[in-house]
Structure formats: C-alpha cells, structure tokens
Amino acid sequence: MYYSIRKSRASNLHIISFKKSFFKRIENEDGWVVRVFIHVLLHKIREFKPNAVLDLDSESKINDIINKNGDYISNDHVFTVISESFIDGLTHSTIKDFEVIFTAISTFFMKVLASDVK
Numbered sequence: 001m002y003y004s005i006r007k008s009r010a011s012n013l014h015i016i017s018f019k020k021s022f023f024k025r026i027e028n029e030d031g032w033v034v035r036v037f038i039h040v041l042l043h044k045i046r047e048f049k050p051n052a053v054l055d056l057d058s059e060s061k062i063n064d065i066i067n068k069n070g071d072y073i074s075n076d077h078v079f080t081v082i083s084e085s086f087i088d089g090l091t092h093s094t095i096k097d098f099e100v101i102f103t104a105i106s107t108f109f110m111k112v113l114a115s116d117v118k
Contacts, residue, residue, distance in 0.1 A: 002041075002098055005049055014049040016042075018058040023065070025102065031071030033109050034062060036087055037102055043091045072109070079112060 002022035005014050026034050038054075045052045054062075074080065086108055095101055 003045075005045070005052065012051055014052040015055050016045060016052055016058065017055045018061070023061055026062075026065055028069065029065075029106065030069055030109060031066035033106050034066055034069075035071070036090075036105050036109075038062065039087065040090050040101055040105070041098065044096070072113070074112075083108075083112070 001019070002025070003016050003018045005016055007013075008015055026037065029037075042052065042054075090101060090104060095104075
C-alpha cells in the first residue's frame with residue numbers, strides 16, 4: 001500500500017500520508033506522470049473518503065520530485081484531448097490496483113514522448 005489515511009482531530013478531513021514505497025516508485029518519473037497518478041489516486045480514495053487531502057509533508061516531497069525531474073508540457077491540442085480522455089477513463093475505471101494504474105500512466109507517457117520526438 002502506498003499510503004495511509006488518518007482522521008483529522010481538528011476538522012472533518014481525512015489526511016493522506018504517502019509511504020516511502022510511494023516516493024520510491026515516483027522518484028524518477030516525469031512531473032506529468034506524477035501529477036496524473038496523484039489525480040487518479042485522489043479520485044479513487046475520495047470515493048470512500050470524500051474529504052481526503054494530502055498531508056503537507058507528502059505534498060512537499062511530491063513537489064520536490066516534480067521540480068527535480070521536470071514537467072512535460074505540450075502545446076499540441078490533439079495531445080491535450082487524448083490525454084484528458086485517457087485520464088478520465090482511468091479515473092472512472094473500476095481498476096483498483098495502483099500498480100496497474102501507474103504502469104498504464106507511465107506507458108502512455110512513454111508512447112506520447114516517442115511520438116513527439118519524430
């Protein structure tokens with residue numbers, strides 16, 4: 001499991017803390033892959049914990065990884081439409097295995113990079 005969830009005593013929030021295995025998994029990935037993975041994870045977690053938020057330490061570590069590895073930005077409208085459809089499909093899929101989701105995201109990203117290099 002990549003994370004743990006605890007209930008905040010001060011508010012009605014559920015705090016998500018990512019474990020070392022999560023950071024080990026994303027440490028060499030592009031920011032785009034990391035952001036999409038976080039988006040899908042949060043959506044899936046919020047299905048059963050509606051008020052889930054990231055703890056500040058996890059958020060800071062994630063931002064550090066994105067800053068270190070860079071963030072793919074494309075001005076191609078077709079890529080934007082295709083990636084939004086892909087992300088929406090993953091977000092609303094019945095897949096619960098986060099390793100499968102991560103592999104799908106990173107494979108999609110590698111295919112995008114390969115087609116972008118032409």
